[in-house]
Amino acid sequence: MSQHDRDFLSAALIGLEHQRSAIEAKIAEIRQELRGEGGGGEVPTPSRKSARKPRRKMSAAGKARIIAALKKRWAAFHKAKAAPGKKAAPKVAVKKAVKKSSARKKSSKKVLIPAPVAPAAPVKE
Numbered sequence: 001m002s003q004h005d006r007d008f009l010s011a012a013l014i015g016l017e018h019q020r021s022a023i024e025a026k027i028a029e030i031r032q033e034l035r036g037e038g039g040g041g042e043v044p045t046p047s048r049k050s051a052r053k054p055r056r057k058m059s060a061a062g063k064a065r066i067i068a069a070l071k072k073r074w075a076a077f078h079k080a081k082a083a084p085g086k087k088a089a090p091k092v093a094v095k096k097a098v099k100k101s102s103a104r105k106k107s108s109k110k111v112l113i114p115a116p117v118a119p120a121a122p123v124k125e
Helices: 003-038 060-082 092-108
Strands: none
Touching: none
């Protein structure tokens, strides 16, 4: 590290320490004012836990509805899987894939048509 970099960093450190002391003095003033108005006592500092929103809680009935819907979905899935003769309804993504593949097949079977030839001019002999 060059001498110029060291001087620059030390000057920056001195300036930041000065700012920190000024901020700490302001915080002390505000705390003193709050103690004077509120009748004394320690001013609570906000913690990370108190700043969080409380977690939403689901009711037992809501959980039961979700569980019932999941069981119904899985039962339908296993029923469709167990019936080898019957196919489950195709999904939209499958249909799109079929359409794309059929479009590719059509485009791959291009027929080349020769360009029209102009009629030959009569030959003079």
